[in-house]
Amino acid sequence: MSLVVDTIESGYDRAPILTGVSLRVDPGEMVAVVGSNGAGKSTLVRTISGLLAVRSGAITVDDVAITKLAPERRARRGVVMVPEGRKLFPQLTVGENIAMGRRAGRGRTSGEDPVDALLDTFTILRERWGQQASLLSGGEQQMVALVRAVAARPRYLLLDEPSLGLSPLKTLEVFQLIELVRERTGAGILLVEQMADQALAASDRAYVLEHGKVAMEGDAATLRASDEIRRAYLGVA
Amino acid sequence: MSTIEHEPVTADAGDGPGRHAGRSPSGGEGRRHVRNAIRRDLVFAGLAILIAVVAILPGRSGEGTSISTMQLIASMSAMIVAAVGLNLLVGYTRLVSLGQGGFYALGAYGSAYLALDKGWNPVLAIVGALTFCAVVGAVAAMATMRMRGPQFSVITLILAVLIERILNEGNAFGRLAGYPNFAQHDTTVMKPMTVFGVELLPPMIAGEVATVMVPIVIITAIVVILSRNIARSPWGASLSAIGESEMLASHLGVDVVRRKVAVFVLASVLGGLGGVIAVQAFGHLQPETFDIFLTITIVLAVVFGGSGTILGPVVGAIAIVWLEQSDALNSVSQWQQDTLSDAWFLSSHGLLGVLFILTLFLMPRGIVGSIGRLITARLRAREIDAADASGGLEHTDEELVPTAEPVDTTGALLALTGMSKNFGGLQAVAEMDLVVAPGQVHAIIGPNGAGKSTLANLVTGVYKPSAGTATLAGRDITGQPPHKVVRAGVGRTFQTPQLFHDATVRDNVLAGFPDTGRTPLWSAALKTPGRYRRDAEMRVEADRLMALVGLSDVADLRASELPYGKQRALEIARALAGQPELIVLDEPAAGLIATETAGLGDLLLSLRAQGYAMVVVEHHMDLVSRVADVVTCMDQGRLLARGTAAEVLADERVVAAYLGKPHETGTEGGH
Amino acid sequence: MEPVIIGLVLGGLYALLAQSFVLTFITTRTLNFALGEFVALGAFATLAVASWGWLPDVGKVVVGVLVAGVVGAFVHRFLILPFTTQGEHDVRWLLSSVAVSFVLLDLITNVEGPSPQRSDTARVSGTVDLFGTGVSKQQLLLATLAVVISLLLILVTKRTPMGLVMRAVSQDPETASLMGVSPRRVGMGAYAAAMGLAGLAGVLYAATVGASPVMGEPLLVASIAVAIVGGLGSLWGPLLGGALYGVLSQFASYQWGTIWGETAGLLLVIAVLVWKPEGLLGRRTEVKL
Structure with missing residues (x-):
């Protein structure tokens, strides 16, 4: 029972960006993907969510192949992505955005609603409920995007650069929220993050992507401590 | 024609930073560019006239x-x-x-x-x-x-x-x-x-x-x-x-x-x-x-x-x-009637419609565009392999030229006084003052929605201020549209790099020269000798700028093929081509990993050494504390704190509103 | 008074077709420039089954609506959607819909011949007196339909989950797909509904002027003008635009002759667009850097 990516190849136009990437996310665990720009991190999550077609290889969710499914059908199976740049529906209200998230979760609504728990913690979203999403600040937008994804009842959650463009304080808050999401939903989380240090600190395991391939993988804390990683990605000489 | 502009093509007095380098159509390389260009143009013109004349020979x-x-x-x-x-x-x-x-x-x-x-x-x-x-x-x-x-x-x-x-x-x-x-x-x-x-x-x-x-x-x-x-x-x-x-x-x-x-x-x-x-x-x-x-x-x-x-x-x-x-279309139409149906067939208009759709499907770039793509794809396949396209922004300091004249930091280059901007009822920026001296790096930090980007947009004229004045080197630029602000000596990069994705890196840099805005139509159409010289001069200067930001080995790649870090570098090179005295950088490190951010820091420091003044809107405190002479922290459109990086980052209000925890400076590369 | 009444009623036909433009625009950000041919398609489809005695008139009208709707859905899926993949600057869909218009027009002309054919289905003869002006019942029916259908559409988009999905897809189809919504199906549905509307307008219009391949052509420019005056993003827009356009063009042709009628209408569009590029009821979207 896990999200398994098996030696996939994908990319834009002619040139492949991912050349044989394999990884696994188990329910309830947080897995970070770090790597330099152009290594294929965003391509990876876009391929798993179905926005980019797979050229070869396979993606399975709990032993069911989703390799050829359209993004909407993957979402309905519980593979939910929070895209880079939040991508809220700008002219819908906060409430309507979250209602859109619930559409993907229809039919998998057993148990208590994790959305309520999140809204109780981050009350600011309740205050903003009727506001147009485009009027929110970047940090609030990221929160709505996360809650919207939770409303979709994810089994596996793909987060693409959640800290992008956020102030240090907001980044801290967003990472707190991600941790809370993991507790409440029990979903496996794949976290793609530019802030390698924070991502590794928050995760259980991690993959290092280089030139469209997995260069290293393992325990997040171990990787975070390794000299090679510190030199290449954490900016430590 | 309505775009006759009388300003000279080249920038006036070269007293600003960066205006001393690469000015002369330097030696052999420039002359070779000119010769090649003239030869190509003559061949094209000759062929065009020849084809035209041959076409009407049957009627002589x-x-x-x-x-x-x-x-x-x-x-x-x-x-x-x-x-x-x-x-x-x-x-x-x-x-x-x-x-x-x-x-x-x-x-x-x-x-x-x-x-x-x-x-x-x-x-x-x-x-x-x-x-x-x-x-x-x-x-x-x-x-x-x-x-x-x-x-x-x-x-x-x-x-x-x-x-x-x-x-x-x-x-x-x-x-x-x-x-x-x-x-x-x-x-x-x-x-x-x-x-x-x-x-x-x-x-x-x-x-x-x-x-x-x-x-x-x-x-x-x-x-x-x-x-x-x-x-x-x-x-x-x-x-x-x-x-x-x-x-x-x-x-x-x-x-x-x-x-x-x-x-x-x-x-x-x-x-x-x-x-x-x-x-x-x-x-x-x-x-x-x-x-x-x-x-x-x-x-x-x-x-x-x-x-x-x-x-x-x-x-x-x-x-x-x-x-x-x-008769081509008519015969296709006749063929349909003979073999398919007397009623259900297409005649010439319908066939042209089909041709139109097929073109869109099969040759979206058209005949010439598609053939051109094929040829360049062949030629460039090798180059892409040769260039390491996966690297990030790494600065090379070979080209780092120490500034010739000592920078005069007494007078203000940019001065904003009482700047305010309202959007409807929302006050995005309220009575902000900001002074940037020549050669100074001024960082603006603050929570999301504090008005940092709005302030940057007020400087380059994207928005007109609701109140307040802006001067650049003593000249009033309040409420001027971006093209005038840019011509007055301000360069700009954007939160998400705005590039010509289909054009090469070199062409992207070339578009940054003031000529893009100032070349009159007649001179572009007639291509005067001065135009040839200037084109050569620009190519030489573009090569220098690409070397400066570490893009020389990818000069002929398309911008969209560059990794994110190099796209940022390209935007900076293009801004430099405009010969600015002040560069406004809007979150230049967004989306960069730590090593790339460090490379960006090197580049900004080298630009400062060459006398460029900068306004940097940024969230990465490592970068800010490394490059900034002055740091301004904004909150809710207003000034929260100002001073050196160390002072501002230690300020309690800044920690509470923005950082969340004190920024560790001096420790080994904290985050 | 007379030009006002006649203009309002005439505006109904344009409003109905403009609604079809708005419907595809708010869901897919595209416009079907082959709309005129779908008007003719609806009319001819109904004409083709006009002799089926066992089918009541309503059924014949439904056939016209369905044929136009189904062809519309296919046109979206295979000839519009593939040409919308390159972001907001992508206007290949526009060229391809123009090409579809050429093909359909040519095909209909070759099959049915160029001259108008009498169509009796859904004809309502006679006139009613409206504030002292005689108005043909057929045109009044069109105008009433335009209002009723507009109100229904507004109700659906504002109040139902389907409306929420439509609005979401129009703002960001890719993200909508991440929410389990198929933008492709929403687009096909919108095209089916919009072209069905065009077919309906065609059946009713053909009852007055006869069915001919080019019957939709003069309507295309007028209704696109109406949609733009009202604002392509607003379902109220066609009603307001249709009323303005209808009254103004009627008034101008009463005063200065027929040719000025249409000219005045088109000049209205230019004037409105210069003043408010997003249309009278359209919403302005801010460009963010």
């Missing part, structure tokens, strides 16, 4: 059998001229006009009417009709100034329909009897015009040489040559910039309003010229030939041949006219 004796060929050539010429004009709008500026047929009709009817009904000298009548096209084009351009996409297309279509209706229903134009007609003019054919004593006969009467064909093909060739010059000039680059993003274009110093009017006028005049050619060749006009189908056919010619390419509209026009006038 005036044999009756050559008449249809000459008429075909004339139709092609008219279509080529109109399509070349439209290509400037559709292909480069990416404004899909469906109105070119209207201008074609205006040129045709206008020149005929002025000559016949008003008795003007035929040459004057043509000039008059083209002037009228220019005026209508200018008005239409101003009316559609704020539109893009389908709205623009619809309004131009409506314009074409209006013109067609008026010509169709106006009694002066003979309505269905055509123009001229027996009832009004006692003839159905225009009198051939006489220029310098030579009668320009249309290809109609057997045994007489169709002399009008000579000026027609020569003018067509000249239009093609001049349009190529324009497309390859900084003026052409400004059109592509507008097509990419008007905001970007204005930050390259382009007066977007004037330039859009200019290109619309140019396209309209060429559309009209196409119509003039049609009148001269056929001597008679029928309103039904100027219907919606004509205007769409011109678009088809551009797209089929390859929009945004120099030869595309030429090839497309020739192909479409040939298809329409030859």
